[in-house]
Amino acid sequence: MESGQDATTEIGRRLRDLRRERGLKQSDLAGEGMSVSYLSLLESGKRPVTPTILRRLAGELGCTVEYLRTGQQSDQERERQRELLLRLTLAELALRGGEYPAALEGCEAVLAEQPPAESATRRRARTARADALERLGRPAEALGELRELYRDATIGPGSAEWLRLAVALCRCHLLAGEPASAVEIGEAALAQLDAVIAEPIEDHLGLGVALIEAHHRSGGLAAARELADRLLPLADRNASLTARAAAFRQAGRRAQQLGDTALALTLNERALALPAEDELGRYRGLLKAGYGSLLLDGPEPEPTRAKSYLALAEQELARCGRRSDRAGCELSLARAELMLGEYADGAAHAERALDLAGAEPTGVGVWAWLQLGEARRLQGRAAEATEALRTVERLLGSAEHGLASGRDLAEAWRALGDLWFGQGQSDSAMRAYRQGLAAAGLSGAAPLRAMLRPAAF
Template identity: 45%
Template sequence: MDSTAEDGEGTGRRLRELRRARGLKQQDLASDDVSVSYISLIESGKRTPSATVVALLAERLGCTTGYLLTGQDDTRTRELELKASFADLSLHNGAGGEALQAYSEVLASTPVLPEATVRRARLGQALALEQLGRLEAAVQALTLLYEDPACVAGSAEWSRLATALCRCHQALGDQVLSVEIGERALRRLDRLGLEATDDHIQLGAVLVGCYRARGDLAKARLVADRLIRIADDRGGRTAQRETYWNAALVAQSQGRIDEALALAERARALLAESDHVRHHALLSGAFGTLLLASEPGDPERAHQLLERSHAQLVDVGTVLEQASAQTALALACLRLDRTAEAEQHAAKALGLLRDEPRTESAEARAVLAQARFAAGESSQAQETLRAAEQQLGQLPAARSSAAAWRRIADIWQQHGYAAEATGAYQQALNDAGLPGRLTSTDRAGAR
């Protein structure tokens, strides 16, 4: 058992690392032929195992003898690289659960893999967590990678990490941090003086979305206009699409609906050659929502687009995206006087959101209240609107909550509840940062 082998110390180190990566103890590798104490001596580099022992240990660890002896296992590495590629494809197609499982399986064999593959799998794992709506876990994983000294500023990986962190913090409602991360990253790029890449442009596009969510529409439009010029000059189709999409949303927020429709149509044209199902679904939904907001609008076409979007998002979208699609469908049905369907879609949106305190839940309740008023269910509609108000009261003041308050106020006013409408309009002003007769300290009491 003590015959000489090449690099005994390295064999011991690899044995120890792989055993720990597998979650095994030394006694799990022991047998009648190899004692626990002998395994300990091998791992410490004090004994060099024979070929027979190496083969036995490799079998128990699920690796090749070549890996234990030399650290090289081309067959296993190729298998894991193939699994990582499968995970990348699953992530691209919106199958976050499939991708997460595959990336986790790849990372379970970290000692066998090159560092570049390990980082690729860790990034993919974080993005899969984001896609599944597990945002806190995604932020934790992304931050570890972003702050790692091995992450080079300006690289594609660094840009993707900064972009994902902006998205996640914005989705979690932390508009300040999402904007801070995006601005700091863009300033870093400016100092480096690098020529803009697609990854850099997409980072800027996400920052535009963060400005919009924060209510800083002037800055959002300024950055969006600049990005469109850069993307048209030297960006690829993906970067152009992201830029036009976010610019369309900014235009919508500023009430420039015709311009928003034109920008969204441009984004859809750029997406035509892509096979990214989730992006197709989201853009169809965004375009349908814009058609509903336009005058006179096209509710029939909007409904068709939103139905197509929802059908795709059922397979590839996050829970939040599916719920938003249901709420949009409810609005389209209301415009088409299909009250019962509107009520069903709004109720399904609430079921998906599980009564979590977020503006999307309040918006779904507002639409449900509209449907109930239209169906002559006045008392239920009032109860639903008050539930929406109570839910908004649990959220910090923001542009998104101000818009939800405005929608609730309009519904109250439309149905003759003047006092309730006045209170909701005042809350909308407060959440938008404008002075109203109710101050922020009065919010809880007003409800």
């Protein structure tokens, strides 16, 4: 049996731990007859907690008085926590299934629950919420959540959660048009991962793919090529498939209908874990696609070799990639075909990229229309080429282009200027160049030659 002092110490420890889990400072809980110094004494076990203060703190921290006193949850509270975790796994499954608004709504509902869900559940919900925001084209909002999660000292470099957050941070900086920040985050994370795991393994793939693209986007072609050469052997390993996922989901639904929350949670967790295995296949495809794109952008482009890697990537991504992944691969294939003089094939790949991009403003559509315009010009179909470039003008002049402001937008305008210039339409070219300079925050500078290179992320 605990002594009075032992019980006071344990209550203080639970108060401190819960406050930190909730992200609160002592000053956030102080007030109404309880100063910061008094709360500090309570947390250190140097003062007993009165029943009135205990009830107030339990309400503030979103737990029961029983838990603060004993560290034990009631059966009712344990069942409530299981229900919250089940709701979260269903939101995560919606995320995996491409139902991003529903996933975001589910995560936010779990995070708004009072009393709050357990700390581990809340972390998962916040991570999934950031993922949903990214997929919905709101990377700036996702970054705020991801930075805070990544700074948490309780997750160690090399862990699955740490790796997922590092990759997401790098990717969202790219989507927000901040390749230099993506490089900084990615390089630091890769160094930490290398310190834990000296030889590259599958864990390096996701981070490596994001960092290669970050170097590529920021102009560091040599660094991107060096990292791609290091990781490319991993792309030849075979990934296992996840055919049982649907069966687990169906079994989980049946268990939920029968009121067995614990079993439903277990089965849905299994379903959630299985698709993660296919992420390795996706990263393999992205690595090959990124390598092919690097071969096109080097000082001595190698379109034939690039095309072979991109064809392999296309097969891999058709099996387990996202539509945006496949669209980026199609754009690179279009570039390779145009370099090889296969203009009809280049146009076909650009059209497939447009189909995959859909109606969402991701920026892929802009680059696909640019590629298609160039392909049509090279085919001698001037009217269709002009129509494609006018479409690009309309997209870039609206708020629905899906490109980050600054460098990405400037590069697209500059590429458009190059293509207008290639068609002999100097007035249109100069307008596009001026728009590009304005997007970059410059004026009076000479236009630079743009590469028709889309963002892969």
